[in-house]
Amino acid sequence: MQHSFERLVRFESDDGATLYGDVTDASSVSDLVGTTVDVLEGNLQDGFSKTSRTASIKKVLSPLPSVHYFICIGLNYKQHAEEANLAIAENPVMFAKPPDALAGPDDAIQIHPVAQSQLDYEGELGVIIGRDAKNVSEDEALDYVFGYVNSNDVSARNFQMPASVSGGQFSFCKSFDGFAPIGPIIASPKIVPDPQALNLVTKVNGQQRQASSTGDMIWSVKQLISFASQGTTLRKGTLIMTGTPSGVGLFMEPKTFLNDGDVVEISFDELGTLHNTMQFESK
Numbered sequence: 001m002q003h004s005f006e007r008l009v010r011f012e013s014d015d016g017a018t019l020y021g022d023v024t025d026a027s028s029v030s031d032l033v034g035t036t037v038d039v040l041e042g043n044l045q046d047g048f049s050k051t052s053r054t055a056s057i058k059k060v061l062s063p064l065p066s067v068h069y070f071i072c073i074g075l076n077y078k079q080h081a082e083e084a085n086l087a088i089a090e091n092p093v094m095f096a097k098p099p100d101a102l103a104g105p106d107d108a109i110q111i112h113p114v115a116q117s118q119l120d121y122e123g124e125l126g127v128i129i130g131r132d133a134k135n136v137s138e139d140e141a142l143d144y145v146f147g148y149v150n151s152n153d154v155s156a157r158n159f160q161m162p163a164s165v166s167g168g169q170f171s172f173c174k175s176f177d178g179f180a181p182i183g184p185i186i187a188s189p190k191i192v193p194d195p196q197a198l199n200l201v202t203k204v205n206g207q208q209r210q211a212s213s214t215g216d217m218i219w220s221v222k223q224l225i226s227f228a229s230q231g232t233t234l235r236k237g238t239l240i241m242t243g244t245p246s247g248v249g250l251f252m253e254p255k256t257f258l259n260d261g262d263v264v265e266i267s268f269d270e271l272g273t274l275h276n277t278m279q280f281e282s283k
Contacts, residue, residue: 062104070097076243105183115156122244126151212245
């Protein structure tokens with residue numbers, strides 16, 4: 001598919017307008033506020049086109065205003081499977097998040113009291129589908145990718161494990177409002193030609209917790225798209241969260257969960273840094 005951008009940013013401009021822009025200077029991705037970008041016309045559904053206008057970024061917003069369907073992948077990194085001491089399934093482990101799980105970069109994530117006791121992070125590569133896909137082969141799967149984005153599969157582990165609590169399902173513990181922050185930009189496949197060659201770092205309050213590569217994935221991005229599209233239409237705008245590597249708080253010794261005020265930063269190569277503050281609601 002055609003891409004009219006390198007790094008797509010959605011933002012509030014100095015005059016209060018909500019705009020899309022193309023960040024062509026890679027060095028600007030680490031500090032977008034105050035950056036002047038080329039303005040794009042359009043949206044994900046209708047496509048984007050270049051304009052002759054520029055605008056300054058006052059506030060970075062979620063690069064997608066909405067996501068109708070999150071497909072999430074569990075246990076998709078070899079080292080994560082090892083730290084969890086879990087057998088690798090014959091097929092990708094899939095679950096879903098609802099639309100209201102979406103949050104943007106720099107957003108404070110409001111944590112409901114029932115989700116506070118074992119709150120955890122999962123740095124993940126997000127893959128956005130750019131056109132409707134059904135029965136897609138692995139060879140053509142990457143042709144359906146709109147772009148790549150940092151994402152955090154925020155998880156309330158007290159509703160996930162043990163299986164006697166959750167029945168073995170993952171959706172509820174990961175589906176609270178704001179539990180799928182993404183951003184700050186969407187990198188086109190022109191910028192990320194090989195999604196299996198990206199390095200990831202996750203930090204909590206500046207301390208490194210995860211450091212891995214998408215090369216450690218059990219199922220690659222193209223395999224996931226092909227598998228998920230079997231007999232099932234992946235609509236344009238579907239976001240696939242492709243799983244997390246080792247280093248989550250659940251499997252640290254001792255277990256180390258997130259607290260009120262903790263700042264989680266997630267960075268993949270070329271994608272900038274997603275950072276969100278956990279904000280516990282009053283009990």
